[in-house]
Amino acid sequence: MFSRNYPAVFLSFAVLLSLTACANSQSAKNLEQSLAADPQLQNNPVPFGKPQSQQTTPNPNTSTIKLPADFPADIPIYPNAKLEEVTPANSENKISIRWQSADPSNIITSFYRQQFQAKNWQIVQQPQDDVDGTFSAKRNDLLINVTIKPQTVTKAEPNQPQTATKLLIEYSSNSPTTSTNPVTPSDNPEFIGPVLPKTDNTNVVTQPTLQPTTQPETLTTQEFTDIQKAPPEWRSHIQDLATLGVLSIEPKTNEFLPDKIITRREYARWLVAANNAMYANNPAKQIRLASSSTQPAFRDILTKDPDFPVIQGLAEAGLIPSALSGDATAVLFRPDAPLTREQLILWKVPLDTRQALPAANLEAVKQTWGFQDAGSIEPKALKAVLADFQNAEQSNIRRVFGYTTLFQPKKPVTRAEASSALWYFGTQGEGISATEALKLKR
Template identity: 65%
Template sequence: MLICKRPAVLLSLAVLFTSLTACGNNPTAKTLEQSLAADPRLQQDNPVIFGQSQPNEPQPRQKEPKVELPSDFPRNIPLYPNAQLESVTPEMGTQNSVVTRWLSSDPSNFITSFYSDQFQQNDWQILQQPRDDLANTFEARRQDLQVKVSIQPQSVTNPKPDQPQTATALVIEYIPNSTATAKPTETGSSQTSNPNVLGPPLPDNVATQPENNTSGSETTATATPKYQKFNDLNQAPPELRQAIEDLATLGVLSLKSQDVKSSSNDANSNSFEPSKNVTRREYARWLVAANNAMYANNPAKQIRLASESTQSTAFSDVSRTDPDFPVIQGLAETGLIPSPLSGDSTAVLFRPEAPLTREHLILWKIPLDTRQALPAANLEAVNQTWGFQDTGKIDPKALRAVLADFQNGEQSNIRRVFGYTTLFQPKKPVSRAEAAAALGYFGTLGEGISAAEALKLNNSQ
């Protein structure tokens, strides 16, 4: 069979070569000739080892190793969600700081806003914030953990196919500390008793929460509210007593500044003196303490205390050494009270020992009720709503707060504290009982929390 087929194969080849020779100038023949030509790479001067890639052939792209955070990276440090970790520099320098570098396609102002919110909401002590004359750099401390976040916009010269031409470089440098994520100590305040909310301790009068215990073992002792029981509440107006008692149980009605010994004798140490005028210092302290006690489980609504290392003070008569400086300065820095920081160049003095007036009670409290910008107001608008005979005596700065208070209906501070009245008497001093009654409820008519409800929440935990 094979012998019979061989002549046919030879005959076919003969015919093919004859055609090529006869039609050497034919295009079809040249194409066929080229297709049958030997591969030049098979020549002896360019040998090919099968299985080995050639220099001109594209190399398969090797997968770059993934950069991961150190295993002991503090979980308290906020990480921008749309940023990719580029590199990690191990501990270096005298302080053994660790540097992590990130890259994000988001604008730098987005990232700056994110860290500003995160540091404030989670109660970091901000040592440095971005300013016009500095790069976008944060320095913050939370307990024993210190972190530096540098945010710098940059242009990408040779972007990868999946990389934008503009990006934001993010450098997070921190000093490792084994206690940074450890369990809070027994002496911590409301911030330090919660592992997710750390920072400078609040005064003793600020109510705190017991530490959650998920292990089933005995609960570790933490700072607890100082229950206050006053022996002269029968001298307060009956309609205001319940609010005073609830706030006293929460432990927020401190009658002295932190670390300041009372000059009163032991016999008067349990006296609230409800009819006595409350000072601006006392009301500022109670305001912060009551707000933070009501929202003990909502750090976003808590008032942050100022640090004694603050570069400039809001008021010339409240120095950094004043025991209530963290509270008063904190209220000024949040814009809750008028000060040069809020653009009021006339409010250079706080007058801490001066009596609190009715109009300032409302002016400081309402922003914590509405949690939004106050409405525009004028004398006519206040007259049409409240109908006070002495509207013209109200400070223009307080008019907006008085008008906003009317919108709270029966939960308005004026109605709860002073009852029905056609005279507001804006310059009249406020008694301790009236100040406490105003702080017995935070919120609006449809949404708020009372001191009694806060106590129930505390007892249920």
């Protein structure tokens, strides 16, 4: 039996000797390398499935709500807003869609006013001011309502704006102009919320018409048809300031509405315009407008706000409380809040005296003015109130409120009252009125 296997054994032994002898040959090395494991696979093993570094994490802020498929493409959509709710057609066959934006309400209002005009919508109704209100617009039998309402964020995150704006659009789903093409998503995958519908109209401007500018506005004479509705003692003051062109009202109108409460934003705008118009020939006494590259002093007045140059300029000059003037609590300007009597005096008096306000306390104000409610005046306003008393007959309080034993510091100020305060700048015997400024202008 063994004799039969001898040839096979000898053959195997011969092959083994051949391989051993060739172990150091080039052919053997090539064979070894071809059978070796890939070093890249040894150092970087690839698990089954998609690599973790390439896996996408869903954005938690992405809205899962979609616009209706038949949403009319003609309806302008504010780009920087997040879609929050879609309410199906009600009994009146109206669909309601709600967005929220971190942008100020005046920016959104200006956007829709401009969009409706640019796209030839017939504006049936529009807000009385840029704070809040409702647009009713009509185009090709499509009637829509756009409601804009500012809101306050009570528990804002560190990087979250302190204000927000709710945007509500209502339209009829069976309108003849309703489009069957849904609005296409943004090309930017990080964008949250709706996008503007595509259009072939190259003349459509996608930004609000009101833009911040550091250039002084060219003042033109304003004509109001209702000045006679103001108290007689203020009519000439309003007329003089209107002739100077410093009483700008947005949106533009020929009604002054003297009894309307003035906002902090509006008064800041008038204050800077009136001061600079009075001292048109004296640049040293003018208030400089802030540049758009300046770091905002207030969280709710950013560089894109149309009144940023004015409000920031007042803060930069130390004429209104802010962190720049050492008031760490004044982080919000609250532009659409009513202006109060004590704020009117606090902002205006430094432009009259042109020097540091005197030291003041509650007793000093009581003894000079005799106000029964002096204790209600904010401590930081006491200095301005006392300094105003020293201006005798040119005192703002006397000119605006007449003789009174109640200052009512928290009472809102009307447009007519604000105009009377701005009619004169300076101290008694060394100042200038709007009447005198008009003579110099002519």
